[in-house]
Amino acid sequence: MTRPAGSGDLMAEARARALPYLPFALVGALGAVLAYLWKWPCRVGGAWNDGTRQFTHFCYTDIYPLYFDRRLSEGQLPYFADVPFDKHVEYPVVLGWFMQLMSWLVSPIADLTTRAERFYDLTVITLGICLVIGVVLMAALAGRERRWDAALYALAPGVILAGYVNWDLAAGVLSLGALYAWSRQRQWLAGVLLGLAIATKFYPLMFIGALFLLTLRTARWRPFLETMGAAAVAWLAVNLPVMIFAYEGWSRFYVFSSERGADWGSLWFFFQQKGWPFLGDPARLSFLGIASLALLCLGIAVLALMAPTRPRLAQLCFLALASFMLTNKVWSPQFVVWLVPFAVLARPNRRAYALWQAAEIWYFFAIWLYLVGLQPGNEALGITADTYFTAVWARALTIVLMMALVVRDILRPEHDLVRQDGVDDPSGGVFAGAPDRFRGFRLLPATA
Template sequence: MNPESGPDTAERTPSSSMDDDAFDSPAPLADDRRLNTERVLPSRSNAQIAVASEAIGGPVGLHAAVGRSRHWTPLRVVFLLALIALGLSWYGKAGCLQQKPAHPADQSASAGQDAGKQLNWNNQRQYYGLCYSDVIAFYDSQRLTIADLRNGTMPYRTYWFAQNAAGEQVGPRQYVSQPVLVGAFMYVAAKATQGWQALVDGTPIPKQLDVVTFFNISALLLALLWLLAVWATMMTDRRRIWIGALMACSPLLLIHAFTAYEVIPVAMLALAMMCWAHRREVLAGLFLGLAASAALYPLLLVPVLAVVCFRNRRMHDFWAAIACAVIAWLTVNLPLLISYPQGTTAFYRDWWQRVPQPDSLYNLVIKATGWAPSTSLVNALALILLVAVICGVVYLAARVPAPMPGRIDPVAPAQLMFLLVAGYLLVGKEWNPQSSLWLVPLAVLAIPHARLLLAWMVIDALVWVPRMTLFLDPGRKWLPEEWFLVAVAVRAIFVLVLCGVVIRDLLIERAPAAPAVTGPIYAGATG
């Protein structure tokens, strides 16, 4: 059975309409005679995949029974690819998990020290080894160690002060500067680390550094969330179910799966879009509220759903989803906002007070012109440009002609969301390398051009190399800063090209994909 077949019964159409007596079969016909006639088959629609498929027997045959496999289904194949990619991503961070004997006089270790051992981050190993991860660094810097937990530390409730070279406390109070859902994730991983270390203490099981256990537990949970995001993305457009393969093998995943906690909002937003595609407005609102509790960018889905519902006369569905999103967000955030308002709002205050980051286009302008804007000016400019991006996307959606009877509405949530998130990154004052993961599921849904997507992902992933150079001491730098600025500019140009492709696809009227628009398979396109 060719692996392009799958078990999705909702996508199959019965072949029983044919007169079985009209055919002389050499063997009894199978009991299951359903066929999926709508699925896009990559080995027949993509020249490169068609050539690559020769290694496993060639493209799927014209008379292949697509949709019946019980073994190598598309979902299982893509999950296997994703697990391999996640394993390679973990291996890429393993260089920062090596340990060495601790020396009290050694001040170069930046995280994790217990039982006479410490992480080997000497001589800026985490930067020249390209293995730096916020997950590792946050264990110590965000007060998540076992010693802190024993002292009653809890995110958003506990605060601390920075220390100068003399060990004196300086500056304002510092809190966990992460959205609530991310802070809760970190706290759960820290408590699991405490429990695991206590469990293996005194047993033959080798005991590793607390921070290593914390990273491994976090990586396991993030990997499960990424698999959930892949599944949700595949189910959003089941006619193009193989798009999950590009998401599972993305070069960005290889570099940034465990760089920070971006997988959490990606998974929640993917679930929200899947539920919306299958007309589950309440669940879509629930996951949207959770996504907004893990990052700011998922809020851009609100104008997207408003446009799609207005075009399709589904405003009652829009208000139902938004009401559920607000309830979900308040359920997660309100208890902490009431109990610890200073700690809970620290993430938003820090974001507002942050200067333009090296990855932003503002930094390019500053470096090129010598411009020295204030933080308030950059904040105002970023907000004005973001509003302009939202208005532009709404105007674009309004310009797209309404579909003729029997045709799919060309305005899909994934396309509009891709444009808005890309605009958010382009006009924002920070674009961390791992933030590009936000675009991956949206891009594979919105852009049906695998080579173009793969080229962008490779370029975007390579930005990590000159980015790490910025933190190295002058004697260790292997690239000048100009290489990083060029990489940022090239990445921005590639994203603009992708936006142009999406806009072109929206404005070009498409031929009908089927005589009638029915069933959940088309829900992703109709919104």
Template sequence: MSRSHPTHDDPVLAGLSPAVGGRLGSHAGAGGPVRALGVLLALTALTFALGLLSKTTCALDDWSPTEADRFTHVCVSDVPAAYTGTGLVELAWPWSGDRDTRERYPVTEESAPVGLWNYAAARLTHVLAGSPDVSERYGQPVDVVAESDDVASERSLFMAINVVGLAVLALLTTAALAAVHRRRPWDAAGFAAAPVLAFAGVLSWDLIAVAAVAGAMWAWSRGRPVAAGAFLGVGVAAGVWPLLVLVAFLLVAMRERRVAWVLPTAVTAAATWALFNAPAFLTGRAQWNRFWDVLVERGPDRGSLWRIVADTAGLSHDVGLRFSWLFVALWAALVIALVLLAPSRPRVSQVAFLLVAGLALFGLHYDPSQALWLLPLAALARPRWRDLLIWQSGEVLFFAATYWWEGGLLSPGDGEQSGFYWLAIVIRLVCTGWLVAMVVRDLWWPEQAPLDDPETAPAGAPQVPAGPACY
């Protein structure tokens, strides 16, 4: 089986190869999937470490730096604030209905799996910190508890535990992506060495859903629909948006008139979703509802097209919500038409990428960490470094501009709206649009696509012949 190397397949890597001795020679050993995976995991670790290095300023201040330092050095993360902001410092159950607890701390706004993740991390933090007596903290004001030296040390430990967990998820994501295309493990480098992973990897807990989606893509490619459903159930419970990946499975199955392919996946996904939500739902349904209330209550917010419209022309929450969902629905309809009318069967990663991109382009809000949603799908859908870097350059610019804007560094002196931030949003939208256009071109003109791999459907489904062996 003939194989090619990334320096032969990707024009950008071919152009950079002279710096490391040139392209792989015809007599060089091709290596193998194990060797490729080792390099990819090392790249993931290096990328993740570089991202942590960029947050050194916050780490040195026990993740409680001044607002100026947080925004100037862009070392922001939602993770450490969860420890002192939602009662984990006192080992409060995230969905507790206890009146005293709720008077001291707000209910977590995170999904059930994220809440369980954080509660487990808080338990481990307390064990490693010597099991401090939390009863002493009950009689102190919340702000006094948060500012104590012991709690500052615990907050850093809580962050370190989360970082280790998120790093493991990043490594597992790389391993799953490398296994999707059997003869193209190097496509996973689009995730492993991504600037977006470095900057946004520890911003929040989005890697839980991202890893679940990568696992679902791997299981689907191996003809394991039940496993794919289990992974998707975790992803949907953690972040909702992976539901669009299930829709992508369904659309590809519809294209082949084999909707039954997806039935085991959908049933397993629903059962897994219920399983992961059960602890929160059964112990505090009203508190569990908070996650869903936040999704509905949040109006035109940072990062979105609708934020610009709201700032320039005025846009109420209800009107913005209607317009946002209208555009997302129209986008989804266009994707469905494209899938059904395309000259050949699309790859699942292409369809999933386009569906999730609709949220990135027309969603009511867009946080910097949401770029991680697209990252694993983009790496599989369009494994070309030129296009991946064009898209991510817009994301990195938007990442920095968002926190500089929130820190007042981009606010004009006359008190007017920040045109610089609007520009960053527009650039992000244009760069995302570029990658979308490339994926659409590959789907509509498959002969121009960088690979021809059907991302195998479940066992028993008709198999589409794979393209030339590569990587």
């Protein structure tokens, strides 16, 4: 068979483009393997069936128990199953179908325990692939001079410890894919990936605000509207069928999120446990969460529009996502996976990043020891609430520190390590190098 003319050149060009990213794929694979090995004591020792050992071995995961608790082990379809409301999958639809696909693949296995273990294995292998792809995407987003910053994502202690606690790496790769498509001015693809990311986990919704603010500054409306249109179509395409034919199951995520009280990891949980007036009032929780997030977003908007130099997209994405996490009603250990790539892209400062990761390590161990201490008879194995809350605040304050450094970089671009390399915005797409169109006062004099 004759090869089409020019196909060899195209293949050679594709290999030449891909080859520089091979080391990042290998580093990502190393991170994925290390994350799997961290869970190994539970995977082979039966600790997932022991309410204490899975915590004292620090290898808990949601993936194994939810296979049983959400009736996937019985062949029930997510959202469509005839089960009590609280037994429906409490995640957006892409994640629910991801779980179902893994369940179908292991269904021929007769032994229930073996089937559940294979469900976990296939799930984390797929999530590991998501991590590898995410690391490669991040290397591309970081720009030629800072590609190796992607290793800070692949080998982040928080990612290795908590990457397989839940399915968050799936939303992470879709979010990074959307940002990469935007950086290459592929607006329709960016929108589709963003819509799918929001239909996997809700947090990528925060990135729409970052895109909108930079659109206001640059007046690049058509790319923004194309992206939002594609995102809406993609989100509706995967949600509408479930909304129409299984509304109760579909609504479980939204009802659960709205009715959920202050939970482990959140600052609201600390305020409630300590009985603080006003801030610790459970009746005001939803209002306080929404109001505090709105105030932070308003501050980000003022900063984005009035800063002397247009902020980078990754900086605003980081600030928006960090604000969402700080004000959320729950802050699970795996949420670190959300923030790591955007923290690195926004502020590749090793010292601040290392301090935050140290706080994440402390929190990871503290939460499981705290849960052990809540079990009757195991108080000596755990830690007190006060010790646990030092980890809660350490994590929050180190993120606030990184946010402050990003704000400084926006106000004083000469401190921005990315722009010191002579580039404007590696992930900015149509925003990179765009002139300001927004007319308003400036927080500081405009820089050249």
